[in-house]
Amino acid sequence: MQYELVNVTYEGDYATITMNNPKRRNALSLKHMEELTAALREVGESTALGVILAGNGPAFCAGHDFADVVDNNLVMVRKLLKVCTTMMDTIQEIPQPVLARVHxxxxxxxxxxxATCDLAVASTEATFATPGGKGGWFCTTPMVAVSRNIGRKRALEMLLTGDPIDAQTAADWGLINRVVEPDRLMEEAQRLLEAACRGSYISKGIGKQAYYAQMDLPQQLAYAYAQEVMASTSQLPDAQEGMHSFLEKRRPNFKRP
Known part of the structure; x- marks a missing residue:
């Protein structure tokens, strides 16, 4: 598929989706979100083991494109936000680990x-903010993802003040996994993604989706759900191969996508 606002590249076992509208600071217009969702689905159906989400230009992503929102009616704004939610959900629905490389x-x-990506590595030059708290349009939908990554008081500090936090603070608060110098960003992002993609592709895809499914369940229901998933997946060829290889002290031979 041809895209105007995103680039999709494949190198070896991995795919990179790059938001490529630097003049608009990769703002999430309707077209940009539709293309990004399509790119995620394309990669999700590919043989790639993992995905990097990156941005080109002076910003990783500046958030919603206000040109799509200002003076628009309620029906259209609801559509924009629904498309955005679908895009965010797609990140967590595809089987591959998705890592945000935030420059x-x-x-x-x-x-x-x-916050929605499975993993995130940021440059020391990166900053993070939910600025609606000091403007006129509160960051209500970003709040959903951010508050599922960091504690309540820290989430509310970001949301109410709108103040940016630096990359080290984002790591300390649990919004991202790693902080590195700019010249090491690509290397560390790739290293973490490769580590996250080790083992059985099939098992990992089921495990990723099970993680998100159980997150907000009460503990008793979460255990019941996870127990059934784990019991069922014990019958997968890759699960049996992993256990046999461990007992036989040899390297496993897992199926490729």
Whole structure:
């Protein structure tokens, strides 16, 4: 598929989706979100083992494109936000680990993107913010993802003040996994993604989806759900191969996608 606002590249076992509208600071217009969702689905159906989400230009992602929102009616704004939610859900629905490689500012729905990805590595030059708290349009949908990454008091500090936090603070608070110098960003992002993609592709895809399914269940229901998933997946060829290889002290031979 041809895209105007995103680039999709494949190298070896991995795919990179790059938001490529630097003049708009990769703002999430309707077209941009539709293309990004399509790109995620394309990669999700590919043989790639893992995915990097990156941004080109002075910003990782500046959030929603206000040009799509200002003076628009309620029906249209609801559509924009529904498309955005579908895009965020797609990140967590595809089987591959998705890692955000954040080189610069990620604000509002851009911060939501980072929080939604399975993993995130940021440059020391990156900053993160939900600036609606000091403006006129509160970051209500970004709040959903951010508050599922960091504690209540820290989430409310970001949401109410709108102040940016630096990359080290984002790591300390649990919004991202790693902080590195800019010249090491690509290397560390790739290293973490490769580590996250070790083992059985099939098992990992089921495990990722099970993680999100159980997250907000009460503990008793979460255990019941996870117990059934784990019991069922014990019958997968890759699960049996992993156990046989361990007992036989040899390297496993897992199926490729």
């Amino acid at each position: 610069a500012v990620a604000t509002a729905a851009g911060c939501q993107l980072v």
